[in-house]
Amino acid sequence: MTTNAPATPHRVLDAVNEGKPFGAETYGLPDVTDCILDVDRFSLWYGAAQALYEVSMRVPKGRVTALVGPSGCGKSTLLRSVNRLNDLVAGVRTEGDMLLNARSLYAPSVDVIALRKRVGMVFQKSNPFPMSIFENVVYPLRIAGERRRGVLKEVCERSLRSAALWDEVSDRLSESALGLSGGQQQRLCIARAIAAEPEVLLMDEPCSALDPIATARIEELISEIAGRYTVLIVTHNMQQASRVSDFTAFMYLGRLVEYGPTADLFQTPRLTETEEYVTGRFG
Amino acid sequence: MSSDAAISSRSTTGPRSLGVLPQWMMAFALSVCAIMIVGLLGLIVAQGAASFWPKPVDEITLHDGGTVLGIPIRSGVNFDGDPQTLYRIGNRDLGQIPFRWISESEIESRSRPSDVVLLERREWGIFIGRLAPDPETGETTTWEGFAGDLDDGAQRRREIDGLRGGALARVNRELTVNRQQIAEADLRLADGQRSGLGSAPWVIILGAGLLACGASFLSFARRARLRGALVAAGGLLVLWTALERPGLAESELVEWHQARVESLADEQREIEQRFVTLNERLVTLEDADRQHRVSVAASDGTLAPESQSATDRRLMASQVIRAIRPNAMSLWDRFGVFGSRWAEYLIDDPREANTEGGIFPVIVGTVTVTLLLTVVVVPLGVLAALYIREYAKQGVLISVLRVAINNLAGVPSIVYGIFGLGFFCYAVGGYIDGGPDASVTMGKAAWWIVAIGCASAFVSALLFRSKVRAAGVLWALGATAVLVLFATSPYFDGFFRVKLLDGEPTFGSSGLLWASLTLALLTLPVVIVSTEEAIAAVPQSLREASYGCGASRWQTISRVVLPGAMPGVMTGTILAMARGAGEVAPLMVVGAVKLAPELPIEPRAPFVFADRSFMHLGFHIFDLGFQSPDSEAARGMVWTTTLLLIVLVVTMNLAAIYLRGRLRSRLVGGHF
Numbered sequence A: 001m002t003t004n005a006p007a008t009p010h011r012v013l014d015a016v017n018e019g020k021p022f023g024a025e026t027y028g029l030p031d032v033t034d035c036i037l038d039v040d041r042f043s044l045w046y047g048a049a050q051a052l053y054e055v056s057m058r059v060p061k062g063r064v065t066a067l068v069g070p071s072g073c074g075k076s077t078l079l080r081s082v083n084r085l086n087d088l089v090a091g092v093r094t095e096g097d098m099l100l101n102a103r104s105l106y107a108p109s110v111d112v113i114a115l116r117k118r119v120g121m122v123f124q125k126s127n128p129f130p131m132s133i134f135e136n137v138v139y140p141l142r143i144a145g146e147r148r149r150g151v152l153k154e155v156c157e158r159s160l161r162s163a164a165l166w167d168e169v170s171d172r173l174s175e176s177a178l179g180l181s182g183g184q185q186q187r188l189c190i191a192r193a194i195a196a197e198p199e200v201l202l203m204d205e206p207c208s209a210l211d212p213i214a215t216a217r218i219e220e221l222i223s224e225i226a227g228r229y230t231v232l233i234v235t236h237n238m239q240q241a242s243r244v245s246d247f248t249a250f251m252y253l254g255r256l257v258e259y260g261p262t263a264d265l266f267q268t269p270r271l272t273e274t275e276e277y278v279t280g281r282f283g
Numbered sequence B: 001m002s003s004d005a006a007i008s009s010r011s012t013t014g015p016r017s018l019g020v021l022p023q024w025m026m027a028f029a030l031s032v033c034a035i036m037i038v039g040l041l042g043l044i045v046a047q048g049a050a051s052f053w054p055k056p057v058d059e060i061t062l063h064d065g066g067t068v069l070g071i072p073i074r075s076g077v078n079f080d081g082d083p084q085t086l087y088r089i090g091n092r093d094l095g096q097i098p099f100r101w102i103s104e105s106e107i108e109s110r111s112r113p114s115d116v117v118l119l120e121r122r123e124w125g126i127f128i129g130r131l132a133p134d135p136e137t138g139e140t141t142t143w144e145g146f147a148g149d150l151d152d153g154a155q156r157r158r159e160i161d162g163l164r165g166g167a168l169a170r171v172n173r174e175l176t177v178n179r180q181q182i183a184e185a186d187l188r189l190a191d192g193q194r195s196g197l198g199s200a201p202w203v204i205i206l207g208a209g210l211l212a213c214g215a216s217f218l219s220f221a222r223r224a225r226l227r228g229a230l231v232a233a234g235g236l237l238v239l240w241t242a243l244e245r246p247g248l249a250e251s252e253l254v255e256w257h258q259a260r261v262e263s264l265a266d267e268q269r270e271i272e273q274r275f276v277t278l279n280e281r282l283v284t285l286e287d288a289d290r291q292h293r294v295s296v297a298a299s300d301g302t303l304a305p306e307s308q309s310a311t312d313r314r315l316m317a318s319q320v321i322r323a324i325r326p327n328a329m330s331l332w333d334r335f336g337v338f339g340s341r342w343a344e345y346l347i348d349d350p351r352e353a354n355t356e357g358g359i360f361p362v363i364v365g366t367v368t369v370t371l372l373l374t375v376v377v378v379p380l381g382v383l384a385a386l387y388i389r390e391y392a393k394q395g396v397l398i399s400v401l402r403v404a405i406n407n408l409a410g411v412p413s414i415v416y417g418i419f420g421l422g423f424f425c426y427a428v429g430g431y432i433d434g435g436p437d438a439s440v441t442m443g444k445a446a447w448w449i450v451a452i453g454c455a456s457a458f459v460s461a462l463l464f465r466s467k468v469r470a471a472g473v474l475w476a477l478g479a480t481a482v483l484v485l486f487a488t489s490p491y492f493d494g495f496f497r498v499k500l501l502d503g504e505p506t507f508g509s510s511g512l513l514w515a516s517l518t519l520a521l522l523t524l525p526v527v528i529v530s531t532e533e534a535i536a537a538v539p540q541s542l543r544e545a546s547y548g549c550g551a552s553r554w555q556t557i558s559r560v561v562l563p564g565a566m567p568g569v570m571t572g573t574i575l576a577m578a579r580g581a582g583e584v585a586p587l588m589v590v591g592a593v594k595l596a597p598e599l600p601i602e603p604r605a606p607f608v609f610a611d612r613s614f615m616h617l618g619f620h621i622f623d624l625g626f627q628s629p630d631s632e633a634a635r636g637m638v639w640t641t642t643l644l645l646i647v648l649v650v651t652m653n654l655a656a657i658y659l660r661g662r663l664r665s666r667l668v669g670g671h672f
């Protein structure tokens, strides 16, 4: 596939080609007790096509974990499986399980709606509702039945401050959210996602449609909120991953391949595929 | 090189010549369309507006010595090739045909004398003539005096009409109700001895069903207090209805019947007393009115009569609606008459087989039926579209359904009309009037067995909602069973049985409600299709955002999908309204009539009289143009009514487009 032959063999690629199982290279993670999310041999099919192959990974609590990997390797799929957004897609089938705080997410008794309130999500393309800025931010509270104006206002301000948007929009809260710039819209979506005080915040390439300045703001924001929330972020930008994340997982062909502390994974990757990817030689 | 040149030459000449032709063809097609539309609209506007303009009257002296007074309408050529003119000469009650072609060769001379008077009358159409001396006094009134007489006459007429349409009509209604109450009491006596039950259980079942539906729908809302209040109100209503028809023991029933009939008879005597008093007053007023007559003579000197059969009596002042001197009017006067004719047209009842007077009841009928159809079709269509898009599993069944809905839009509208007549009017309406047909009524024992089976099926479906796989099938079966129970109940004998036995169906014949439902059915595909498209156009990312915040499906639909689809819903509503307002064929069968004696809405309870027949603009145009005894006389009305219908539809469209635009701008936001 590349002209200059690699020094070490492609273990993953070979295993996949030969149809053999292989264990992901995982190292340097905190104790199970410090992990909020535990993915346990999770597989997913879109109809007949398998998108995830027995992914097992633990996500440390209160830290930022980045998911990287070439396009189509299943990062979004994995992310959307955490808040069960894939339930909306017709023909999705799963195997294995995920545990949030040691509680199964895929047991039949799980209240999916309650789950989604605990797991916020920010999408690649900002998707504010065609409502006022205020209504956008308090949407999670509204659907939970909160009607007290005072509470709504307070949450709105707190969330917008957390999302570093308050100063820009505090005097136009009743205007349409669609009048904001792209970067502001994305921060608004972040504010909306954290308004409900989720335990885990899922971010799917939140900066891919933004300019460098807006990206920097959001990266700052992620670092700021990292202590309070557990962040699971998908990114294509290696610099970004190394800047914001504590841990990085490299996915490839629907499998988790290498997972460890960000610094280690970027500086001393253990697998050839990882090295080639993080140094930009393929992907 | 040479092949290059060939290619380039082909690419410059070939496509260019072909490129101009399609463009020309498109431009041509567009201009043809534009000319047709503008032409049609222009014609309708011009003709519609002009038909109320007061035109001058010619006095024609013929070679044979006779004179004719007439309004020139249009010119043509007769069989001999002579030019001729159509004159409106009126005076129908003098035995004249009101329109007459006069060829130039017959005419000696023409003039426009300023003393010609044109009368618009309540009956017998227009009268053209001159003020004449009163045969008793021999004096001729001045124009001003004449106008004063007419004003007094109009005043008297208003008084008489007010009495007849107000107090007298009310007394008449009371009498009818009283008569029906007596008949009902008799019927109850007969019924009571047979079953002793009446309609009470039926009312209870119906009420409970409605309550259950309402409660389960309201459970979406969190307003427990509102729900409680509604349930309580519904319960009270049901109780009240049930108590209205108590089941009585036999001896009690006989006693009750006697007492009731006696009190009703007393009431009847009292009402009749009032009727006599009122009637006396009416007779007095009419006698007084008959004393005031006016003298207007036709060109041959005959005085305008009271009616064709009473030519010896002169025209009464109160019979004239408007008198003008068409040849002695300033432009200002003409505008005044023009305006007052339009006002009469818009707020009066029709006269003379609809060819004169106003079309107020037609407008009211059209607006009412359109609003009712909208109220029915929009919720139905939106809910159906929501189910198809947001709930149903997209599969073969849904595709088939979608094709079926699209095809429904292509079914000729008369088919809907016939369906409406057969199903709504005869089946459903007949059922409401007189209960299930004797041939389908179940035995009581069988009915209770089915009812209990059905109730247990419902309860189990409710209890094991999550466990039963085919819950949908169960629901469908249950609903069918309930319908069958309703349709075959031995306990229900109709809400309007008394009137029915009187030979007067209430809902069992065509009327406003059934017409609206038929039109709703007809326009349902439009609403479903446009709503569905709008729902599909709501970005999936917004749905995901909502679900991602922990919203339930219903919350997502009601807060994100439906508001986002609102412009599309509006479009569907507009199209449905415009189509419903302009439809004719189905209405001819299910409720529109040539002349409705009463308006379908009245300022007294229940305000909307859903069983009444009504008048409708589209049908009115058809009726005027093709069914009226004198199509020439109806010509002007056809134009104005067409104009009005178009104005109505265009106004509705504009209003809805404006609303949609506002909604859209709210959704899209100001700037980026």
Ligand SMILES: Nc1ncnc2c1ncn2[C@@H]1O[C@H](COP(=O)(O)OP(=O)(O)OP(=O)(O)O)[C@@H](O)[C@H]1O
Pocket (backbone or CB within 6 Å): A046, A049, A051, A070, A071, A072, A073, A074, A075, A076, A077, A078, A089
């Ligand atoms: N709704 C869907 N239906 C069918 N297949 C899907 C669907 N969504 C994703 N897939 C497939 O699943 C695989 C993983 O997709 P996923 O979106 O998770 O990739 P990704 O890693 O997020 O890629 P990218 O970096 O380009 O966003 C792909 O092969 C994709 O084609």
Ligand SMILES: [Mg+2]
Pocket (backbone or CB within 6 Å): A075, A076, A077, A204
């Ligand atoms: Mg993705």
